Amino acid sequence: MTNGYDIRGNAPLIMLENIGMIYKIGDISYEVLKGINLTIENGEFVSIMGASGSGKSTLMNILGCLDKPTSGSYFLEGRDVSGLTSDELAEIRNKKIGFVFQGFNLIQRLSVIENVMLPLYYSGLHSKDSEEMAMEALKLVDLSEKGNKFPNQISGGEQQRVAIARAIVNNAPIIMADEPTGNLDSVRGADVMNFFEKINAERGATIILVSHDRHIAGYGRRLVTVKDGMIISSETITV
Amino acid sequence: MKQKHVKFAFFLDLESAYKTLLRNKIRSFLTILGIIIGVGSVIATISIGQGASRAIQNSINSMGSNMLIILPGSSSLGGIRSGFGILPDLTLNDVYAIRKLPAVKTDSGNLGMGQQVVWHGNNWSTLVIGASSTFTEIRNWPVAKGTFFTHQQVASAANVAVIGNTAAAELFGLINPIGHIVIIHNVPFTIIGLLSVKGFNAFGQDQDDTVVIPITTMLEKIAGTTWVHAIAVSAKTSKDTSLAQSEITALLRQRHHIPPRKPDDFFVRNLTELAATANSSANTFTILLASIAAVSLLVGGIGIMNIMLVSVTERTKEIGIRMAIGAKKSDILKQFLIESSVLSLFGGILGIGLGFGISSAISAFSPLKTIVTTEPIIISLVFSLCVGIFFGFYPAFKASRMNPVEALRYE
Numbered sequence: 175m176t177n178g179y180d181i182r183g184n185a186p187l188i189m190l191e192n193i194g195m196i197y198k199i200g201d202i203s204y205e206v207l208k209g210i211n212l213t214i215e216n217g218e219f220v221s222i223m224g225a226s227g228s229g230k231s232t233l234m235n236i237l238g239c240l241d242k243p244t245s246g247s248y249f250l251e252g253r254d255v256s257g258l259t260s261d262e263l264a265e266i267r268n269k270k271i272g273f274v275f276q277g278f279n280l281i282q283r284l285s286v287i288e289n290v291m292l293p294l295y296y297s298g299l300h301s302k303d304s305e306e307m308a309m310e311a312l313k314l315v316d317l318s319e320k321g322n323k324f325p326n327q328i329s330g331g332e333q334q335r336v337a338i339a340r341a342i343v344n345n346a347p348i349i350m351a352d353e354p355t356g357n358l359d360s361v362r363g364a365d366v367m368n369f370f371e372k373i374n375a376e377r378g379a380t381i382i383l384v385s386h387d388r389h390i391a392g393y394g395r396r397l398v399t400v401k402d403g404m405i406i407s408s409e410t411i412t413v
Numbered sequence: 414m415k416q417k418h419v420k421f422a423f424f425l426d427l428e429s430a431y432k433t434l435l436r437n438k439i440r441s442f443l444t445i446l447g448i449i450i451g452v453g454s455v456i457a458t459i460s461i462g463q464g465a466s467r468a469i470q471n472s473i474n475s476m477g478s479n480m481l482i483i484l485p486g487s488s489s490l491g492g493i494r495s496g497f498g499i500l501p502d503l504t505l506n507d508v509y510a511i512r513k514l515p516a517v518k519t520d521s522g523n524l525g526m527g528q529q530v531v532w533h534g535n536n537w538s539t540l541v542i543g544a545s546s547t548f549t550e551i552r553n554w555p556v557a558k559g560t561f562f563t564h565q566q567v568a569s570a571a572n573v574a575v576i577g578n579t580a581a582a583e584l585f586g587l588i589n590p591i592g593h594i595v596i597i598h599n600v601p602f603t604i605i606g607l608l609s610v611k612g613f614n615a616f617g618q619d620q621d622d623t624v625v626i627p628i629t630t631m632l633e634k635i636a637g638t639t640w641v642h643a644i645a646v647s648a649k650t651s652k653d654t655s656l657a658q659s660e661i662t663a664l665l666r667q668r669h670h671i672p673p674r675k676p677d678d679f680f681v682r683n684l685t686e687l688a689a690t691a692n693s694s695a696n697t698f699t700i701l702l703a704s705i706a707a708v709s710l711l712v713g714g715i716g717i718m719n720i721m722l723v724s725v726t727e728r729t730k731e732i733g734i735r736m737a738i739g740a741k742k743s744d745i746l747k748q749f750l751i752e753s754s755v756l757s758l759f760g761g762i763l764g765i766g767l768g769f770g771i772s773s774a775i776s777a778f779s780p781l782k783t784i785v786t787t788e789p790i791i792i793s794l795v796f797s798l799c800v801g802i803f804f805g806f807y808p809a810f811k812a813s814r815m816n817p818v819e820a821l822r823y824e
């Protein structure tokens with residue numbers, strides 16, 4: 175037991191110890207994650223690769239505090255989050271983590287800017303500032319003109335950029351993206367990846383990316399490969 | 414600063430709930446129809462009840478204050494039990510004796526009869542009342558023109574009459590009736606006064622359709638009897654009414670030679686009490702009707718719960734997204750509670766409009782004048798808000814308990 179600290183006594187940003195995840199359907203249980211150990215330092219750009227069904231999204235949901243593992247410990251900035259209540263986890267998701275989902279996951283009945291403002295709303299910020307911050311985030315993804323449109327009025331690539339703007343609007347230190355380019359053509363996909371590189375370099379945000387596309391995963395600095403619920407390799411990508 | 418943000422947030426929540434509901438106008442409207450009808454009927458029923466109470470109150474006031482009415486009784490004397498108001502046992506002398514009692518202020522022996530009144534070939538069938546000179550005071554009913562007959566005119570059984578507004582209009586049209594001579598039961602009467610307009614009583618009777626003559630003249634020249642139908646008495650103060658009642662009872666028992674243990678051969682009715690009883694039974698009836706109407710409010714609440722459950726299921730994905738970006742359980746709960754409250758409150762407002770419509774329609778097309786007061790409006794607004802919160806709670810609770818991963822996976 176390391177209690178979230180490394181040998182030098184520093185707390186890494188993320189530290190997974192022996193994480194297991196078992197889904198039960200009726201009498202049959204599926205062991206989807208089997209003893210995952212993973213450490214991610216602040217400012218890293220990590221790509222997680224693996225075949226379909228290998229457990230990447232399940233791992234991502236645990237990393238993003240959306241789901242709790244059935245066993246093992248998860249230390250976030252040295253703090254054990256396995257025992258936190260759902261409201262405490264909600265607060266972590268709101269303040270520390272920005273999600274970009276495979277399916278965009280924008281709320282259709284809210285306008286683009288309202289979607290981007292939503293994380294600020296849940297962090298208790300409701301004044302004019304939040305509109306300015308949302309505008310700022312939209313400008314970063316080059317969508318400042320489309321704030322008043324609705325998600326079904328813009329293209330898929332634009333929707334994914336709105337989702338990115340929503341993920342970064344709170345200045346979250348960790349950005350997690352599950353197949354962010356899955357629905358995009360290669361040019362749009364490259365745009366999105368360039369953007370992740372940019373906020374990793376300029377803001378020092380930690381990026382965790384899930385992809386089964388070797389080319390997309392290659393944007394990262396470290397490649398973690400998952401197979402059958404286990405990490406089989408973790409290597410630094412040399413350019 | 415923080416306070417300001419919280420306030421602003423609440424308006425934001427309201428606005429977003431409002432927008433959500435507007436997206437489904439027809440569904441939202443159908444959902445709140447139950448509330449609209451419920452609140453509408455509560456408001457309408459209460460306005461009818463208030464109108465009836467007001468009418469009763471007005472008739473109490475128009476009767477005069479601290480009124481007692483003495484009626485001839487039914488009696489089992491001689492083994493024959495005759496009906497109420499049949500015994501010919503209240504006489505003018507009883508009236509004069511009652512007048513001397515300490516708790517009694519004024520009195521007026523009364524005998525009313527339906528009679529034909531004729532003037533120049535015009536004839537009109539009306540209520541002819543025999544009364545004492547104190548009639549105007551005891552009934553709070555002054556004359557508009559001319560004079561009322563005096564105590565002397567009653568004593569001498571003069572052939573004078575004071576006419577009510579409706580009877581005057583029917584007989585004389587636009588002509589001033591004062592000074593003209595009418596024939597009642599073959600007896601000529603000079604009209605010396607015109608009563609002011611009194612209007613309808615609580616039973617829908619036109620009180621102005623009448624002719625008032627001295628009680629003595631009535632008894633001697635028209636009725637041909639010595640007994641009166643009723644004696645109206647006004648106690649000195651409202652505290653004196655029960656004292657007056659017992660004094661009168663004792664006096665009349667003595668005058669009518671009723672041995673102890675035998676029942677009275679007359680009734681003494683306290684009119685204020687009677688009216689209060691009528692008022693309270695009108696209130697009971699109103700409360701009964703309003704509670705039946707309130708049941709439809711509950712049914713409306715179930716409609717809201719139903720639609721909110723559908724809405725929560727439809728928006729599972731949205732709930733997942735909101736949770737993923739940091740919504741707490743209480744945020745989701747609040748969102749749906751505000752939505753159901755806005756729904757029901759809106760239903761309440763429309764229902765108040767409906768209630769106003771119904772009650773003014775009743776006022777316009779029936780003799781009853783309905784009254785809408787602020788209390789039922791406030792109560793039904795608060796009640797519909799409570800219905801929204803109560804019935805919206807379960808769906809909102811269900812939404813707040815969703816697992817974010819499962820909710821996100823929902824399509």
Ligand SMILES: Nc1ncnc2c1ncn2[C@@H]1O[C@H](COP(=O)(O)OP(=O)(O)OP(=O)(O)O)[C@@H](O)[C@H]1O
Binds near residue numbers: 199204226230231232
């Ligand atoms: N809620 C669940 N209940 C039961 N089994 C589940 C559940 N969620 C995931 N699984 C199973 O866990 C395994 C891993 O799923 P996961 O979504 O993590 O895979 P993945 O690596 O993200 O695959 P893909 O590349 O297709 O997205 C799959 O076999 C899946 O069927």
Ligand SMILES: [Mg+2]
Binds near residue numbers: 230231
């Ligand atoms: Mg996946």
